[in-house]
Amino acid sequence: MEPQIVYYARPEYIETDTGNKVSRKSVICGSQNIILGGKTIIQTDCVIRGDLRRTGVGHAVVVAIGRYCLLSRGSIIRPPYKTYKGMFSYYPMKIGDHVTIGEGSIVEAATIGSFVHIGKNCVIGRFAIIKDCCRIEDNTVIPPNTVVPSFSIYEGSPGVCVDELPECVQDLYESQTKDFYTKFQPSN
Amino acid sequence: MTAEAVNAARPFVHYHCSCPDVNRSLSLLTLKENEAKESDKKIAEDRDDDNNTEINKNKEYANTTKEDTLFPLDAYSPRTVFSTFALSKLYFCEDCHQIRCPRCVQEEIVCYYCPNCLFEVPTASVKSERNRCARNCFQCPICQNTLTVVASTEPPPVTPATAVPPRLLPNTAPAPPPPVPTPQPTGAPYFLLCGVCRWDSQEINMTFEKATGLALQLQKTEDEKPDVKEFEHLKEHFEKHLRTNAPSTTLSSHLFLFPGLNGFSSRYGSSGSTQNQPKSDDVTPYEAAVKVVEKEGLVKELTNLDNPNAVTTLTQRLDQLSDQPYKVEKLQPQRIHLRTKRVKRCRTCHHILIKPEQKAQAIKFKIKLVALNYIPKITIAKSPKLTVNQKTQVILKFSNPLDVEVDIKLTTKEKDAYGTIAIPTSEFGISPYNEVWEYDDEDFGTDRLPSRGRHSQAAANTHGTEGIFEKKGSYTSIILEVTPLAEMEEFRFPLLVTYTYKATIEIPTPDDTKLDKSSTNKSDNVDKTDTGADTSTTTAETTSTIAPSTNADTDNEPEAILTKEITKSLSFCTTIGLGSVAKVSPAPPTSSSSKTLTGVGSSSNST
Numbered sequence A: 001m002e003p004q005i006v007y008y009a010r011p012e013y014i015e016t017d018t019g020n021k022v023s024r025k026s027v028i029c030g031s032q033n034i035i036l037g038g039k040t041i042i043q044t045d046c047v048i049r050g051d052l053r054r055t056g057v058g059h060a061v062v063v064a065i066g067r068y069c070l071l072s073r074g075s076i077i078r079p080p081y082k083t084y085k086g087m088f089s090y091y092p093m094k095i096g097d098h099v100t101i102g103e104g105s106i107v108e109a110a111t112i113g114s115f116v117h118i119g120k121n122c123v124i125g126r127f128a129i130i131k132d133c134c135r136i137e138d139n140t141v142i143p144p145n146t147v148v149p150s151f152s153i154y155e156g157s158p159g160v161c162v163d164e165l166p167e168c169v170q171d172l173y174e175s176q177t178k179d180f181y182t183k184f185q186p187s188n
Numbered sequence B: 001m002t003a004e005a006v007n008a009a010r011p012f013v014h015y016h017c018s019c020p021d022v023n024r025s026l027s028l029l030t031l032k033e034n035e036a037k038e039s040d041k042k043i044a045e046d047r048d049d050d051n052n053t054e055i056n057k058n059k060e061y062a063n064t065t066k067e068d069t070l071f072p073l074d075a076y077s078p079r080t081v082f083s084t085f086a087l088s089k090l091y092f093c094e095d096c097h098q099i100r101c102p103r104c105v106q107e108e109i110v111c112y113y114c115p116n117c118l119f120e121v122p123t124a125s126v127k128s129e130r131n132r133c134a135r136n137c138f139q140c141p142i143c144q145n146t147l148t149v150v151a152s153t154e155p156p157p158v159t160p161a162t163a164v165p166p167r168l169l170p171n172t173a174p175a176p177p178p179p180v181p182t183p184q185p186t187g188a189p190y191f192l193l194c195g196v197c198r199w200d201s202q203e204i205n206m207t208f209e210k211a212t213g214l215a216l217q218l219q220k221t222e223d224e225k226p227d228v229k230e231f232e233h234l235k236e237h238f239e240k241h242l243r244t245n246a247p248s249t250t251l252s253s254h255l256f257l258f259p260g261l262n263g264f265s266s267r268y269g270s271s272g273s274t275q276n277q278p279k280s281d282d283v284t285p286y287e288a289a290v291k292v293v294e295k296e297g298l299v300k301e302l303t304n305l306d307n308p309n310a311v312t313t314l315t316q317r318l319d320q321l322s323d324q325p326y327k328v329e330k331l332q333p334q335r336i337h338l339r340t341k342r343v344k345r346c347r348t349c350h351h352i353l354i355k356p357e358q359k360a361q362a363i364k365f366k367i368k369l370v371a372l373n374y375i376p377k378i379t380i381a382k383s384p385k386l387t388v389n390q391k392t393q394v395i396l397k398f399s400n401p402l403d404v405e406v407d408i409k410l411t412t413k414e415k416d417a418y419g420t421i422a423i424p425t426s427e428f429g430i431s432p433y434n435e436v437w438e439y440d441d442e443d444f445g446t447d448r449l450p451s452r453g454r455h456s457q458a459a460a461n462t463h464g465t466e467g468i469f470e471k472k473g474s475y476t477s478i479i480l481e482v483t484p485l486a487e488m489e490e491f492r493f494p495l496l497v498t499y500t501y502k503a504t505i506e507i508p509t510p511d512d513t514k515l516d517k518s519s520t521n522k523s524d525n526v527d528k529t530d531t532g533a534d535t536s537t538t539t540a541e542t543t544s545t546i547a548p549s550t551n552a553d554t555d556n557e558p559e560a561i562l563t564k565e566i567t568k569s570l571s572f573c574t575t576i577g578l579g580s581v582a583k584v585s586p587a588p589p590t591s592s593s594s595k596t597l598t599g600v601g602s603s604s605n606s607t
Ligand SMILES: [Zn+2]
Pocket: B017, B018, B019, B020, B099, B100, B101, B102, B103, B104, B105
């Protein structure tokens, strides 16, 4: 099914020089610690916790998100944390290009590669590593520290590998994210 | 927004692959049902034949099937599910100029790796490690989550989460134990813990001295399992027979090759296994090495259980193939299965269609012939809800992945028991693909004004004979008129697509053409002393010999360049699903008008 044009209210979104579209109704904490690669969309009610940074270190990138990413409505990006040698600390998170995060999903991963699709209502546990070219189906829970290798489809709770993605998935997700960006238009 | 609502019965376009092998056996089976067994035999023989003869046979069968029926598949038959695929799953063989699907490609494993620690495992050690990770990667026997290594006695301030690093940084160092904050008592017995269901290996008295090489520490107990012993014994027994009977050394390795995920097909490609079978009659009787005594009271015990959770689930049982225990306390953590990267070949011509980069973590491909880049992509651009006996307009969008103009011809079953389908314009062209147009030029903000133009165009279409909804960039959208005749869960119909394009092929290198052409036509005229000295004249000569023939074909490019235009064409069948058909509702007359395109255009304008 051909995706339809999605219209948004022009006043709701801020468009940056590099083409990022960020909803004013999202909660972006510590924006100085967040990098958006360009042409990335952050929809209504999203939360990005750029303020949760490593203790003791000064200015640092907490959340780095690549190009043509989509944080759908109500998704939450929160850097992972752990206590190491008795010290509680947050750790940075990196998200690649052409990554779609579905509605209401919570992401606490260490890294998410490029060309990744995360469905709706997923939980990506702390320090999970999702490699390039992966698909996480709706309502999946990826437990903390899980490694999801490339070309996997994960599903369930806890998420397990249920299938492999076809070889052309990179082209597929690239065109999907680009298509979504071009069809995400102000309504007036 | 509407996409969410449609989710329930998602419309689809699936492409049919006329797999040469499968179709051949199918046609044989349907033609001569009585001789089913024989045809099987024949296929088995064919596999061992020369490639050439096989290709010829395939062509033969492909032709017969095409002549027999225009539509090789019945859209409503449950069997079509197995021969139709989403476009993304298909490959394209340039040499056969045919679509290839997962069923008609042949796979070869190029790399084994652990999906958790991502370590590559050399092919030589895959067998001895029984196809599983020989490091620290274990699967929870209860919930299949990956287990973590935990030290039992830890310095107080550290929470269990800290001991996790072994899995997090497997690539850097051989799993550092909790980084020795206190002196020697490092928390000696280690155990495996599941972070999801809280199962821990102490429950089954499994502990480890060191936090590294856990698999090695378990190897002894694993080797003593009856099924492992029995397999070794079996292998020993038969391998010596195979060695003596079969001079082909590949045989034994093929027999014991553990196929990875979907890796079975590679076995069928092996030759010679059947030829040697007659000799192997003289195998000495085999006697089991291990005798496992069935515990008698098990059924009684199980029937007397109070707690259903004490019995393993099917998934749990099948994950532990060695003994498939019924009691939860017998479950053991399993080493994680290795995954593979595979080369995929066309089974007809054996050319490579997919060749991944060797490294486990690389996502690039050295060769990637996917159908997405060769055949027109069909998407359902607009499909309103279908109602019985009501004519509804459906818009199909055809995108051209090629850098040349493509002509499309559509054929469908115009009427069957389920409904009628009309295609006002069944022949149309699609402009070549141009990456620049695709995203940058398509400005939807400004496009929304011209959508009035589209509106009027659509209106014009309803009057005239034109069934083209939109032609833009590298796609053309056409209108289908669908009238379902019965209420059903999914309305489907077959669509035969023929696409034709002109391809410019380079005529081989000048030297080759000289050999080909001049040897036949002009071999006498060519001055043999000249050829070595002046190559430019010889190329000019060869082109001049070829140019007339190209002119005759295409009357294109009078100045001779060493290319030639040929017309290429391919037909493929698709099944298109349009979702459910609603009952004949006492629909008000306005609803029918909203289904036409003029209505759609105006509604998109109003939003
Ligand atoms: Zn096939």
